[in-house]
Amino acid sequence: MAVIPIQTLSAPEGAYRLLPSVKVPMRDGVNLSTDIYLPSGHGPFPIILVRTPYDKNTLRPNWVSKKTSPFVYDVESTPRTCSCTGPVEVYINAGYAVVTQDFRGVFESEGIFKYAKSERRDFEDTAKWLDAQSWSARRMGMWGCSYLGNAQVVGAVTDTLSLKAITPMAAAGAFSLKIHGGLADVVQPVEMT
Incomplete structure (x- = not known):
């Protein structure tokens, strides 16, 4: 997969740089x-x-201009309350590259979002693309809670050798629920294809 040249933004004091809204190609x-x-x-x-269905731009630090995306919120009037914003800078400061991605069919990503239908393929294609980048050490962990945690469980059941660790918090949705008379029974892990 090709490396795509894009705009680069530098954080204050040059602590790190952001390549905003890179279009990562999927197999389809x-x-x-x-x-x-x-x-x-x-x-x-x-x-x-x-990986998130909730808008990767809400994870951006406050210094990022709203001009980088039509979906970036006005940082002057929109408080950053997402529980994920802190770890982005924590991991960068610890020497990690941090990659945030909108799921297929949501916010800036192309395609159509269908719950639990393309997460596995999209994760595999994203991991393969990341592994091909010159700045990649080909060692990856995943982070997040709720649906972001579900996405990690999906990644963990693939044959992606570069995935070394996951931290799926509140990821109960990674298991299929079968409803009987109003009661939910956990049946089996979902293979999200």
Whole structure:
């Protein structure tokens, strides 16, 4: 998969740089919008991947201009209350590249979002693309809670050799629920294809 040249933004004091809204190609031609935060230096860097259906732009630090995306909120009037915003800078400061990505069919990503239908393929294609980047150490962990945790469980059941760790918090949705008379029974892990 090709490396796509894009705009680079530098954080205050040059602590790290952001490659905003990189279009990562999937095997079916759909492009997923991806922010890539790179620490200072040339790498290679281990990666923390956060895949989300909730808008990757809410994970951006406050210094990022709303001009980088039609979906970035006005940082002057929109408080950053997402529980994920802190770890982005924590991981960067620890020497990790942090990659945040909108799921297929949501916000800046192309395609159509269908619950639990393309997460596995899209994760595999994203991991393969990340592994091919010159700044990648080909060692990846994933982070997040709720659906972001579900996405990690899906990644963990693939044959992706570069995925070394996951931290799925509140990821009960990673298991299929079968409803009987109003009661939910956990049946089996979902293979999200």
